[in-house]
């Protein structure tokens with residue numbers, strides 16, 4: 001048997017002998033040598049030896065080591081992954097988006113030039129990822145371009161890789177992307193890691209409860225958020241899951257929307273409602289639920305792990321970022337309460353959050 005292959009030739013002499021010897025021995029199917037995994041496929045008289053890149057395996061391990069602890073601490077995988085992928089693969093930019101509705105996606109994680117950038121809502125039709133959402137495909141997309149594109153994130157030229165994220169039922173719920181003007185990394189390694197990341201996120205997303213009839217709920221035409229009927233349903237479900245699982249309910253109310261409408265017009269009021277809704281969505285982790293409860297009221301229903309999430313701090317950040325973005329004074333008040341405080345009674349939970357909201361508003 002003659003062994004010819006640049007990768008094989010690059011092995012130290014002793015390792016080459018070991019691989020050659022193993023290649024002729026038909027008893028064992030796998031060899032690990034010099035950190036590389038060799039696998040043998042036999043078809044008739046022909047033997048094909050496949051070496052799985054040592055580097056790919058290392059990158060996969062590093063991905064798990066970086067991502068899993070963050071997931072355990074309650075991080076949103078869509079927020080965490082772009083930084084992890086850029087640092088592992090050496091690309092300049094990465095994004096992880098979730099589908100908001102048929103026209104919009106939420107840019108949840110955005111790592112660019114070694115910094116995390118703010119979440120925002122993007123138009124799906126302008127994104128290079130639009131074809132990923134059009135068909136139920138798990139095939140990655142590769143695009144190279146030399147002129148300005150419609151995608152607001154992309155530079156004037158470069159290479160873009162995109163991979164859809166599907167939930168357990170195969171529904172496309174978002175995508176991951178990498179781009180760079182001149183990528184220095186192997187495209188094959190990058191695609192491979194992007195696919196693995198998408199599979200991990202898909203597996204991490206909460207499964208839809210099997211014991212329930214699928215139900216459709218109305219969405220609010222302005223913000224595309226679920227409404228009161230869906231909140232009632234979610235509260236009954238969380239009531240049933242208590243006391244094994246606790247939930248944090250937040251009732252959030254934009255202060256002075258009627259004044260904004262009066263001074264700046266209804267359209268500006270609408271824009272503020274949509275921007276605020278998108279920012280609330282961006283702080284939601286995969287198991288969190290968000291609803292538009294009334295005109296200027298929103299509700300978050302959040303499963304609580306070992307500790308309640310730092311929601312009050314996140315809402316403060318949203319207030320600051322709204323004021324900065326709108327260049328207007330902006331404040332939304334919140335009343336928070338745990339299901340365990342009211343012994344699993346969701347009606348009382350709503351009353352408690354409402355009274356806390358009123359207390360907070362009275363102090364502002």
Ligand SMILES: Nc1nc2c(ncn2[C@@H]2O[C@H](COP(=O)(O)OP(=O)(O)OP(=O)(O)O)[C@@H](O)[C@H]2O)c(=O)[nH]1
Pocket residue numbers: 222253254255256257258259261265266267268269270273294295296
């Ligand atoms: N632009 C816009 N305004 C809305 C919408 N739905 C409700 N509103 C307005 O939101 C305001 C809600 O009134 P209030 O409950 O008094 O709230 P507020 O003016 O924010 O006052 P506080 O909540 O007490 O701070 C009303 O003026 C409604 O017209 C909407 O979809 N778009």
